[in-house]
Amino acid sequence: MSFSQGTAQPDDRFNQTDPSIHSRLTVYDGLSVRFKPAPFGKRLLAYIVDLSIVSAIMYIPVLIFIFVAIAAAAFASSAHLGILGIIGLVILIIIAVLIFASIYHGYFIYFEYKRGQTFGKRIFSLKVVSLKGGRLTLGQCVLRDLIRYIDCSMIFPGLIAIIASERGQRLGDFAAQTLVTHYSTKELSREAQYMNIDEYHQLLETTHPTAMQEKEMKKFLGFAFAAFIIQTKIPSAKKIADVAAHIREHYFGSEPQGIDNTTIVRFYAEYCFRKTNKLSSTLNPKEIL
């Protein structure tokens, strides 16, 4: 079994022959995982579905609020409270707005953080992926959601951004460094991201790696992701050698022989990625990127 980069057999199940489909994204040679930007129509429909779900959740609270508001208004006018009544009503409205806003935002943020997709997105096979490597952080989810206000304002810069940008991101996606991808159900079984699955397991057994500290793992994953997956910051050979030496020294249980530096970095990146996403080490057909 060879370990050198680039000699892995391309998997014909997933590789498509027409590269223009992925013309807006980097495709790593030979790997089955791709980032397909989600078509705008699907994103729009998913959002509409999500809005309907949120409205359904808010239906009863809204009814309660209307009832309470009418009662309060009647009470305020009958008790001749004057300015105090108006201030009370204003406070009531503010509280209601806060509650509804938190339901709306909470829905999106909670589900996108927990599983990377809301129910509307799930219906259309969309998933939110972090471009920093590893798992979506809470900050990313919050930012993504709040900037939707700017995206949907006036001339819809979000729509323009999705059409014009390289990876189909809206302004919220740019800010949070995320991507909304589209997976087909045939791709449910996920192979390794940074390297061939068999090589990964082999290396897992020979090297017995240990995990990094969380802070460093974030930086390392960001580095590896940018280097190997989206290829926006391709490191020099010396840099890879340095990182590989660092990993060898601190995080490998046993010293592997005859494996080149790039493979070491890739392997450890895959290991960290799986740790952050809490994926099991063995292949699970139901796992989606």
Place this chain on the structure above:
Amino acid sequence: MTEFDYTEQPADQGTAGSGTSGQTRDGALPPLSPAGEAGVKFVPGGFWVRFVATIIDGLIINFVTLPLGVLFGLVPNVLSAFVDESLGGILIVVSTAINYIVSIAAATLYYGLFYKKKGATPGKMVFGLRVVDSETGNFIGIGRTFLREFIGKILSMLILMIGYIMAGFRGDKKALHDLIFGTQVLQKIKT
């Protein structure tokens, strides 16, 4: 254990590229593997792309300054009804001044920090545009950004926006504020 540094110095400085593209910031992007795309290159950013990018930027800034403007406009005027004339007048003048200063500060920070750190504001990032020094290809600092935005763009607006329009007709797509302050707007395109 000392912290390991994963940030990369630019892998190689890249060749001089075509005309004014200069050096790229995050290392030269080499051609990708056969299954991927052929490569990227930087060309001068066209008029209409910059136009839409500017509109989007304006929208984003308005998002912050407009509510502030309403706040500073509404509140003092309402309050001034409750106090006597002279105090009300001072209140309005002061709040207008504060509003003005805050708006300019917000715009300066927005453009300054984004141009300095990433070479592009979000409106430009959407289209893959970036603003660089026309000789060295580096990103420009806050001082030069401030001058370019507040003085340069005003100059471009004089005489029926001729300074902006000239960007459409020049080969290197430079507007008047680009010429004066030695900047170039590039667009990243796939070859």
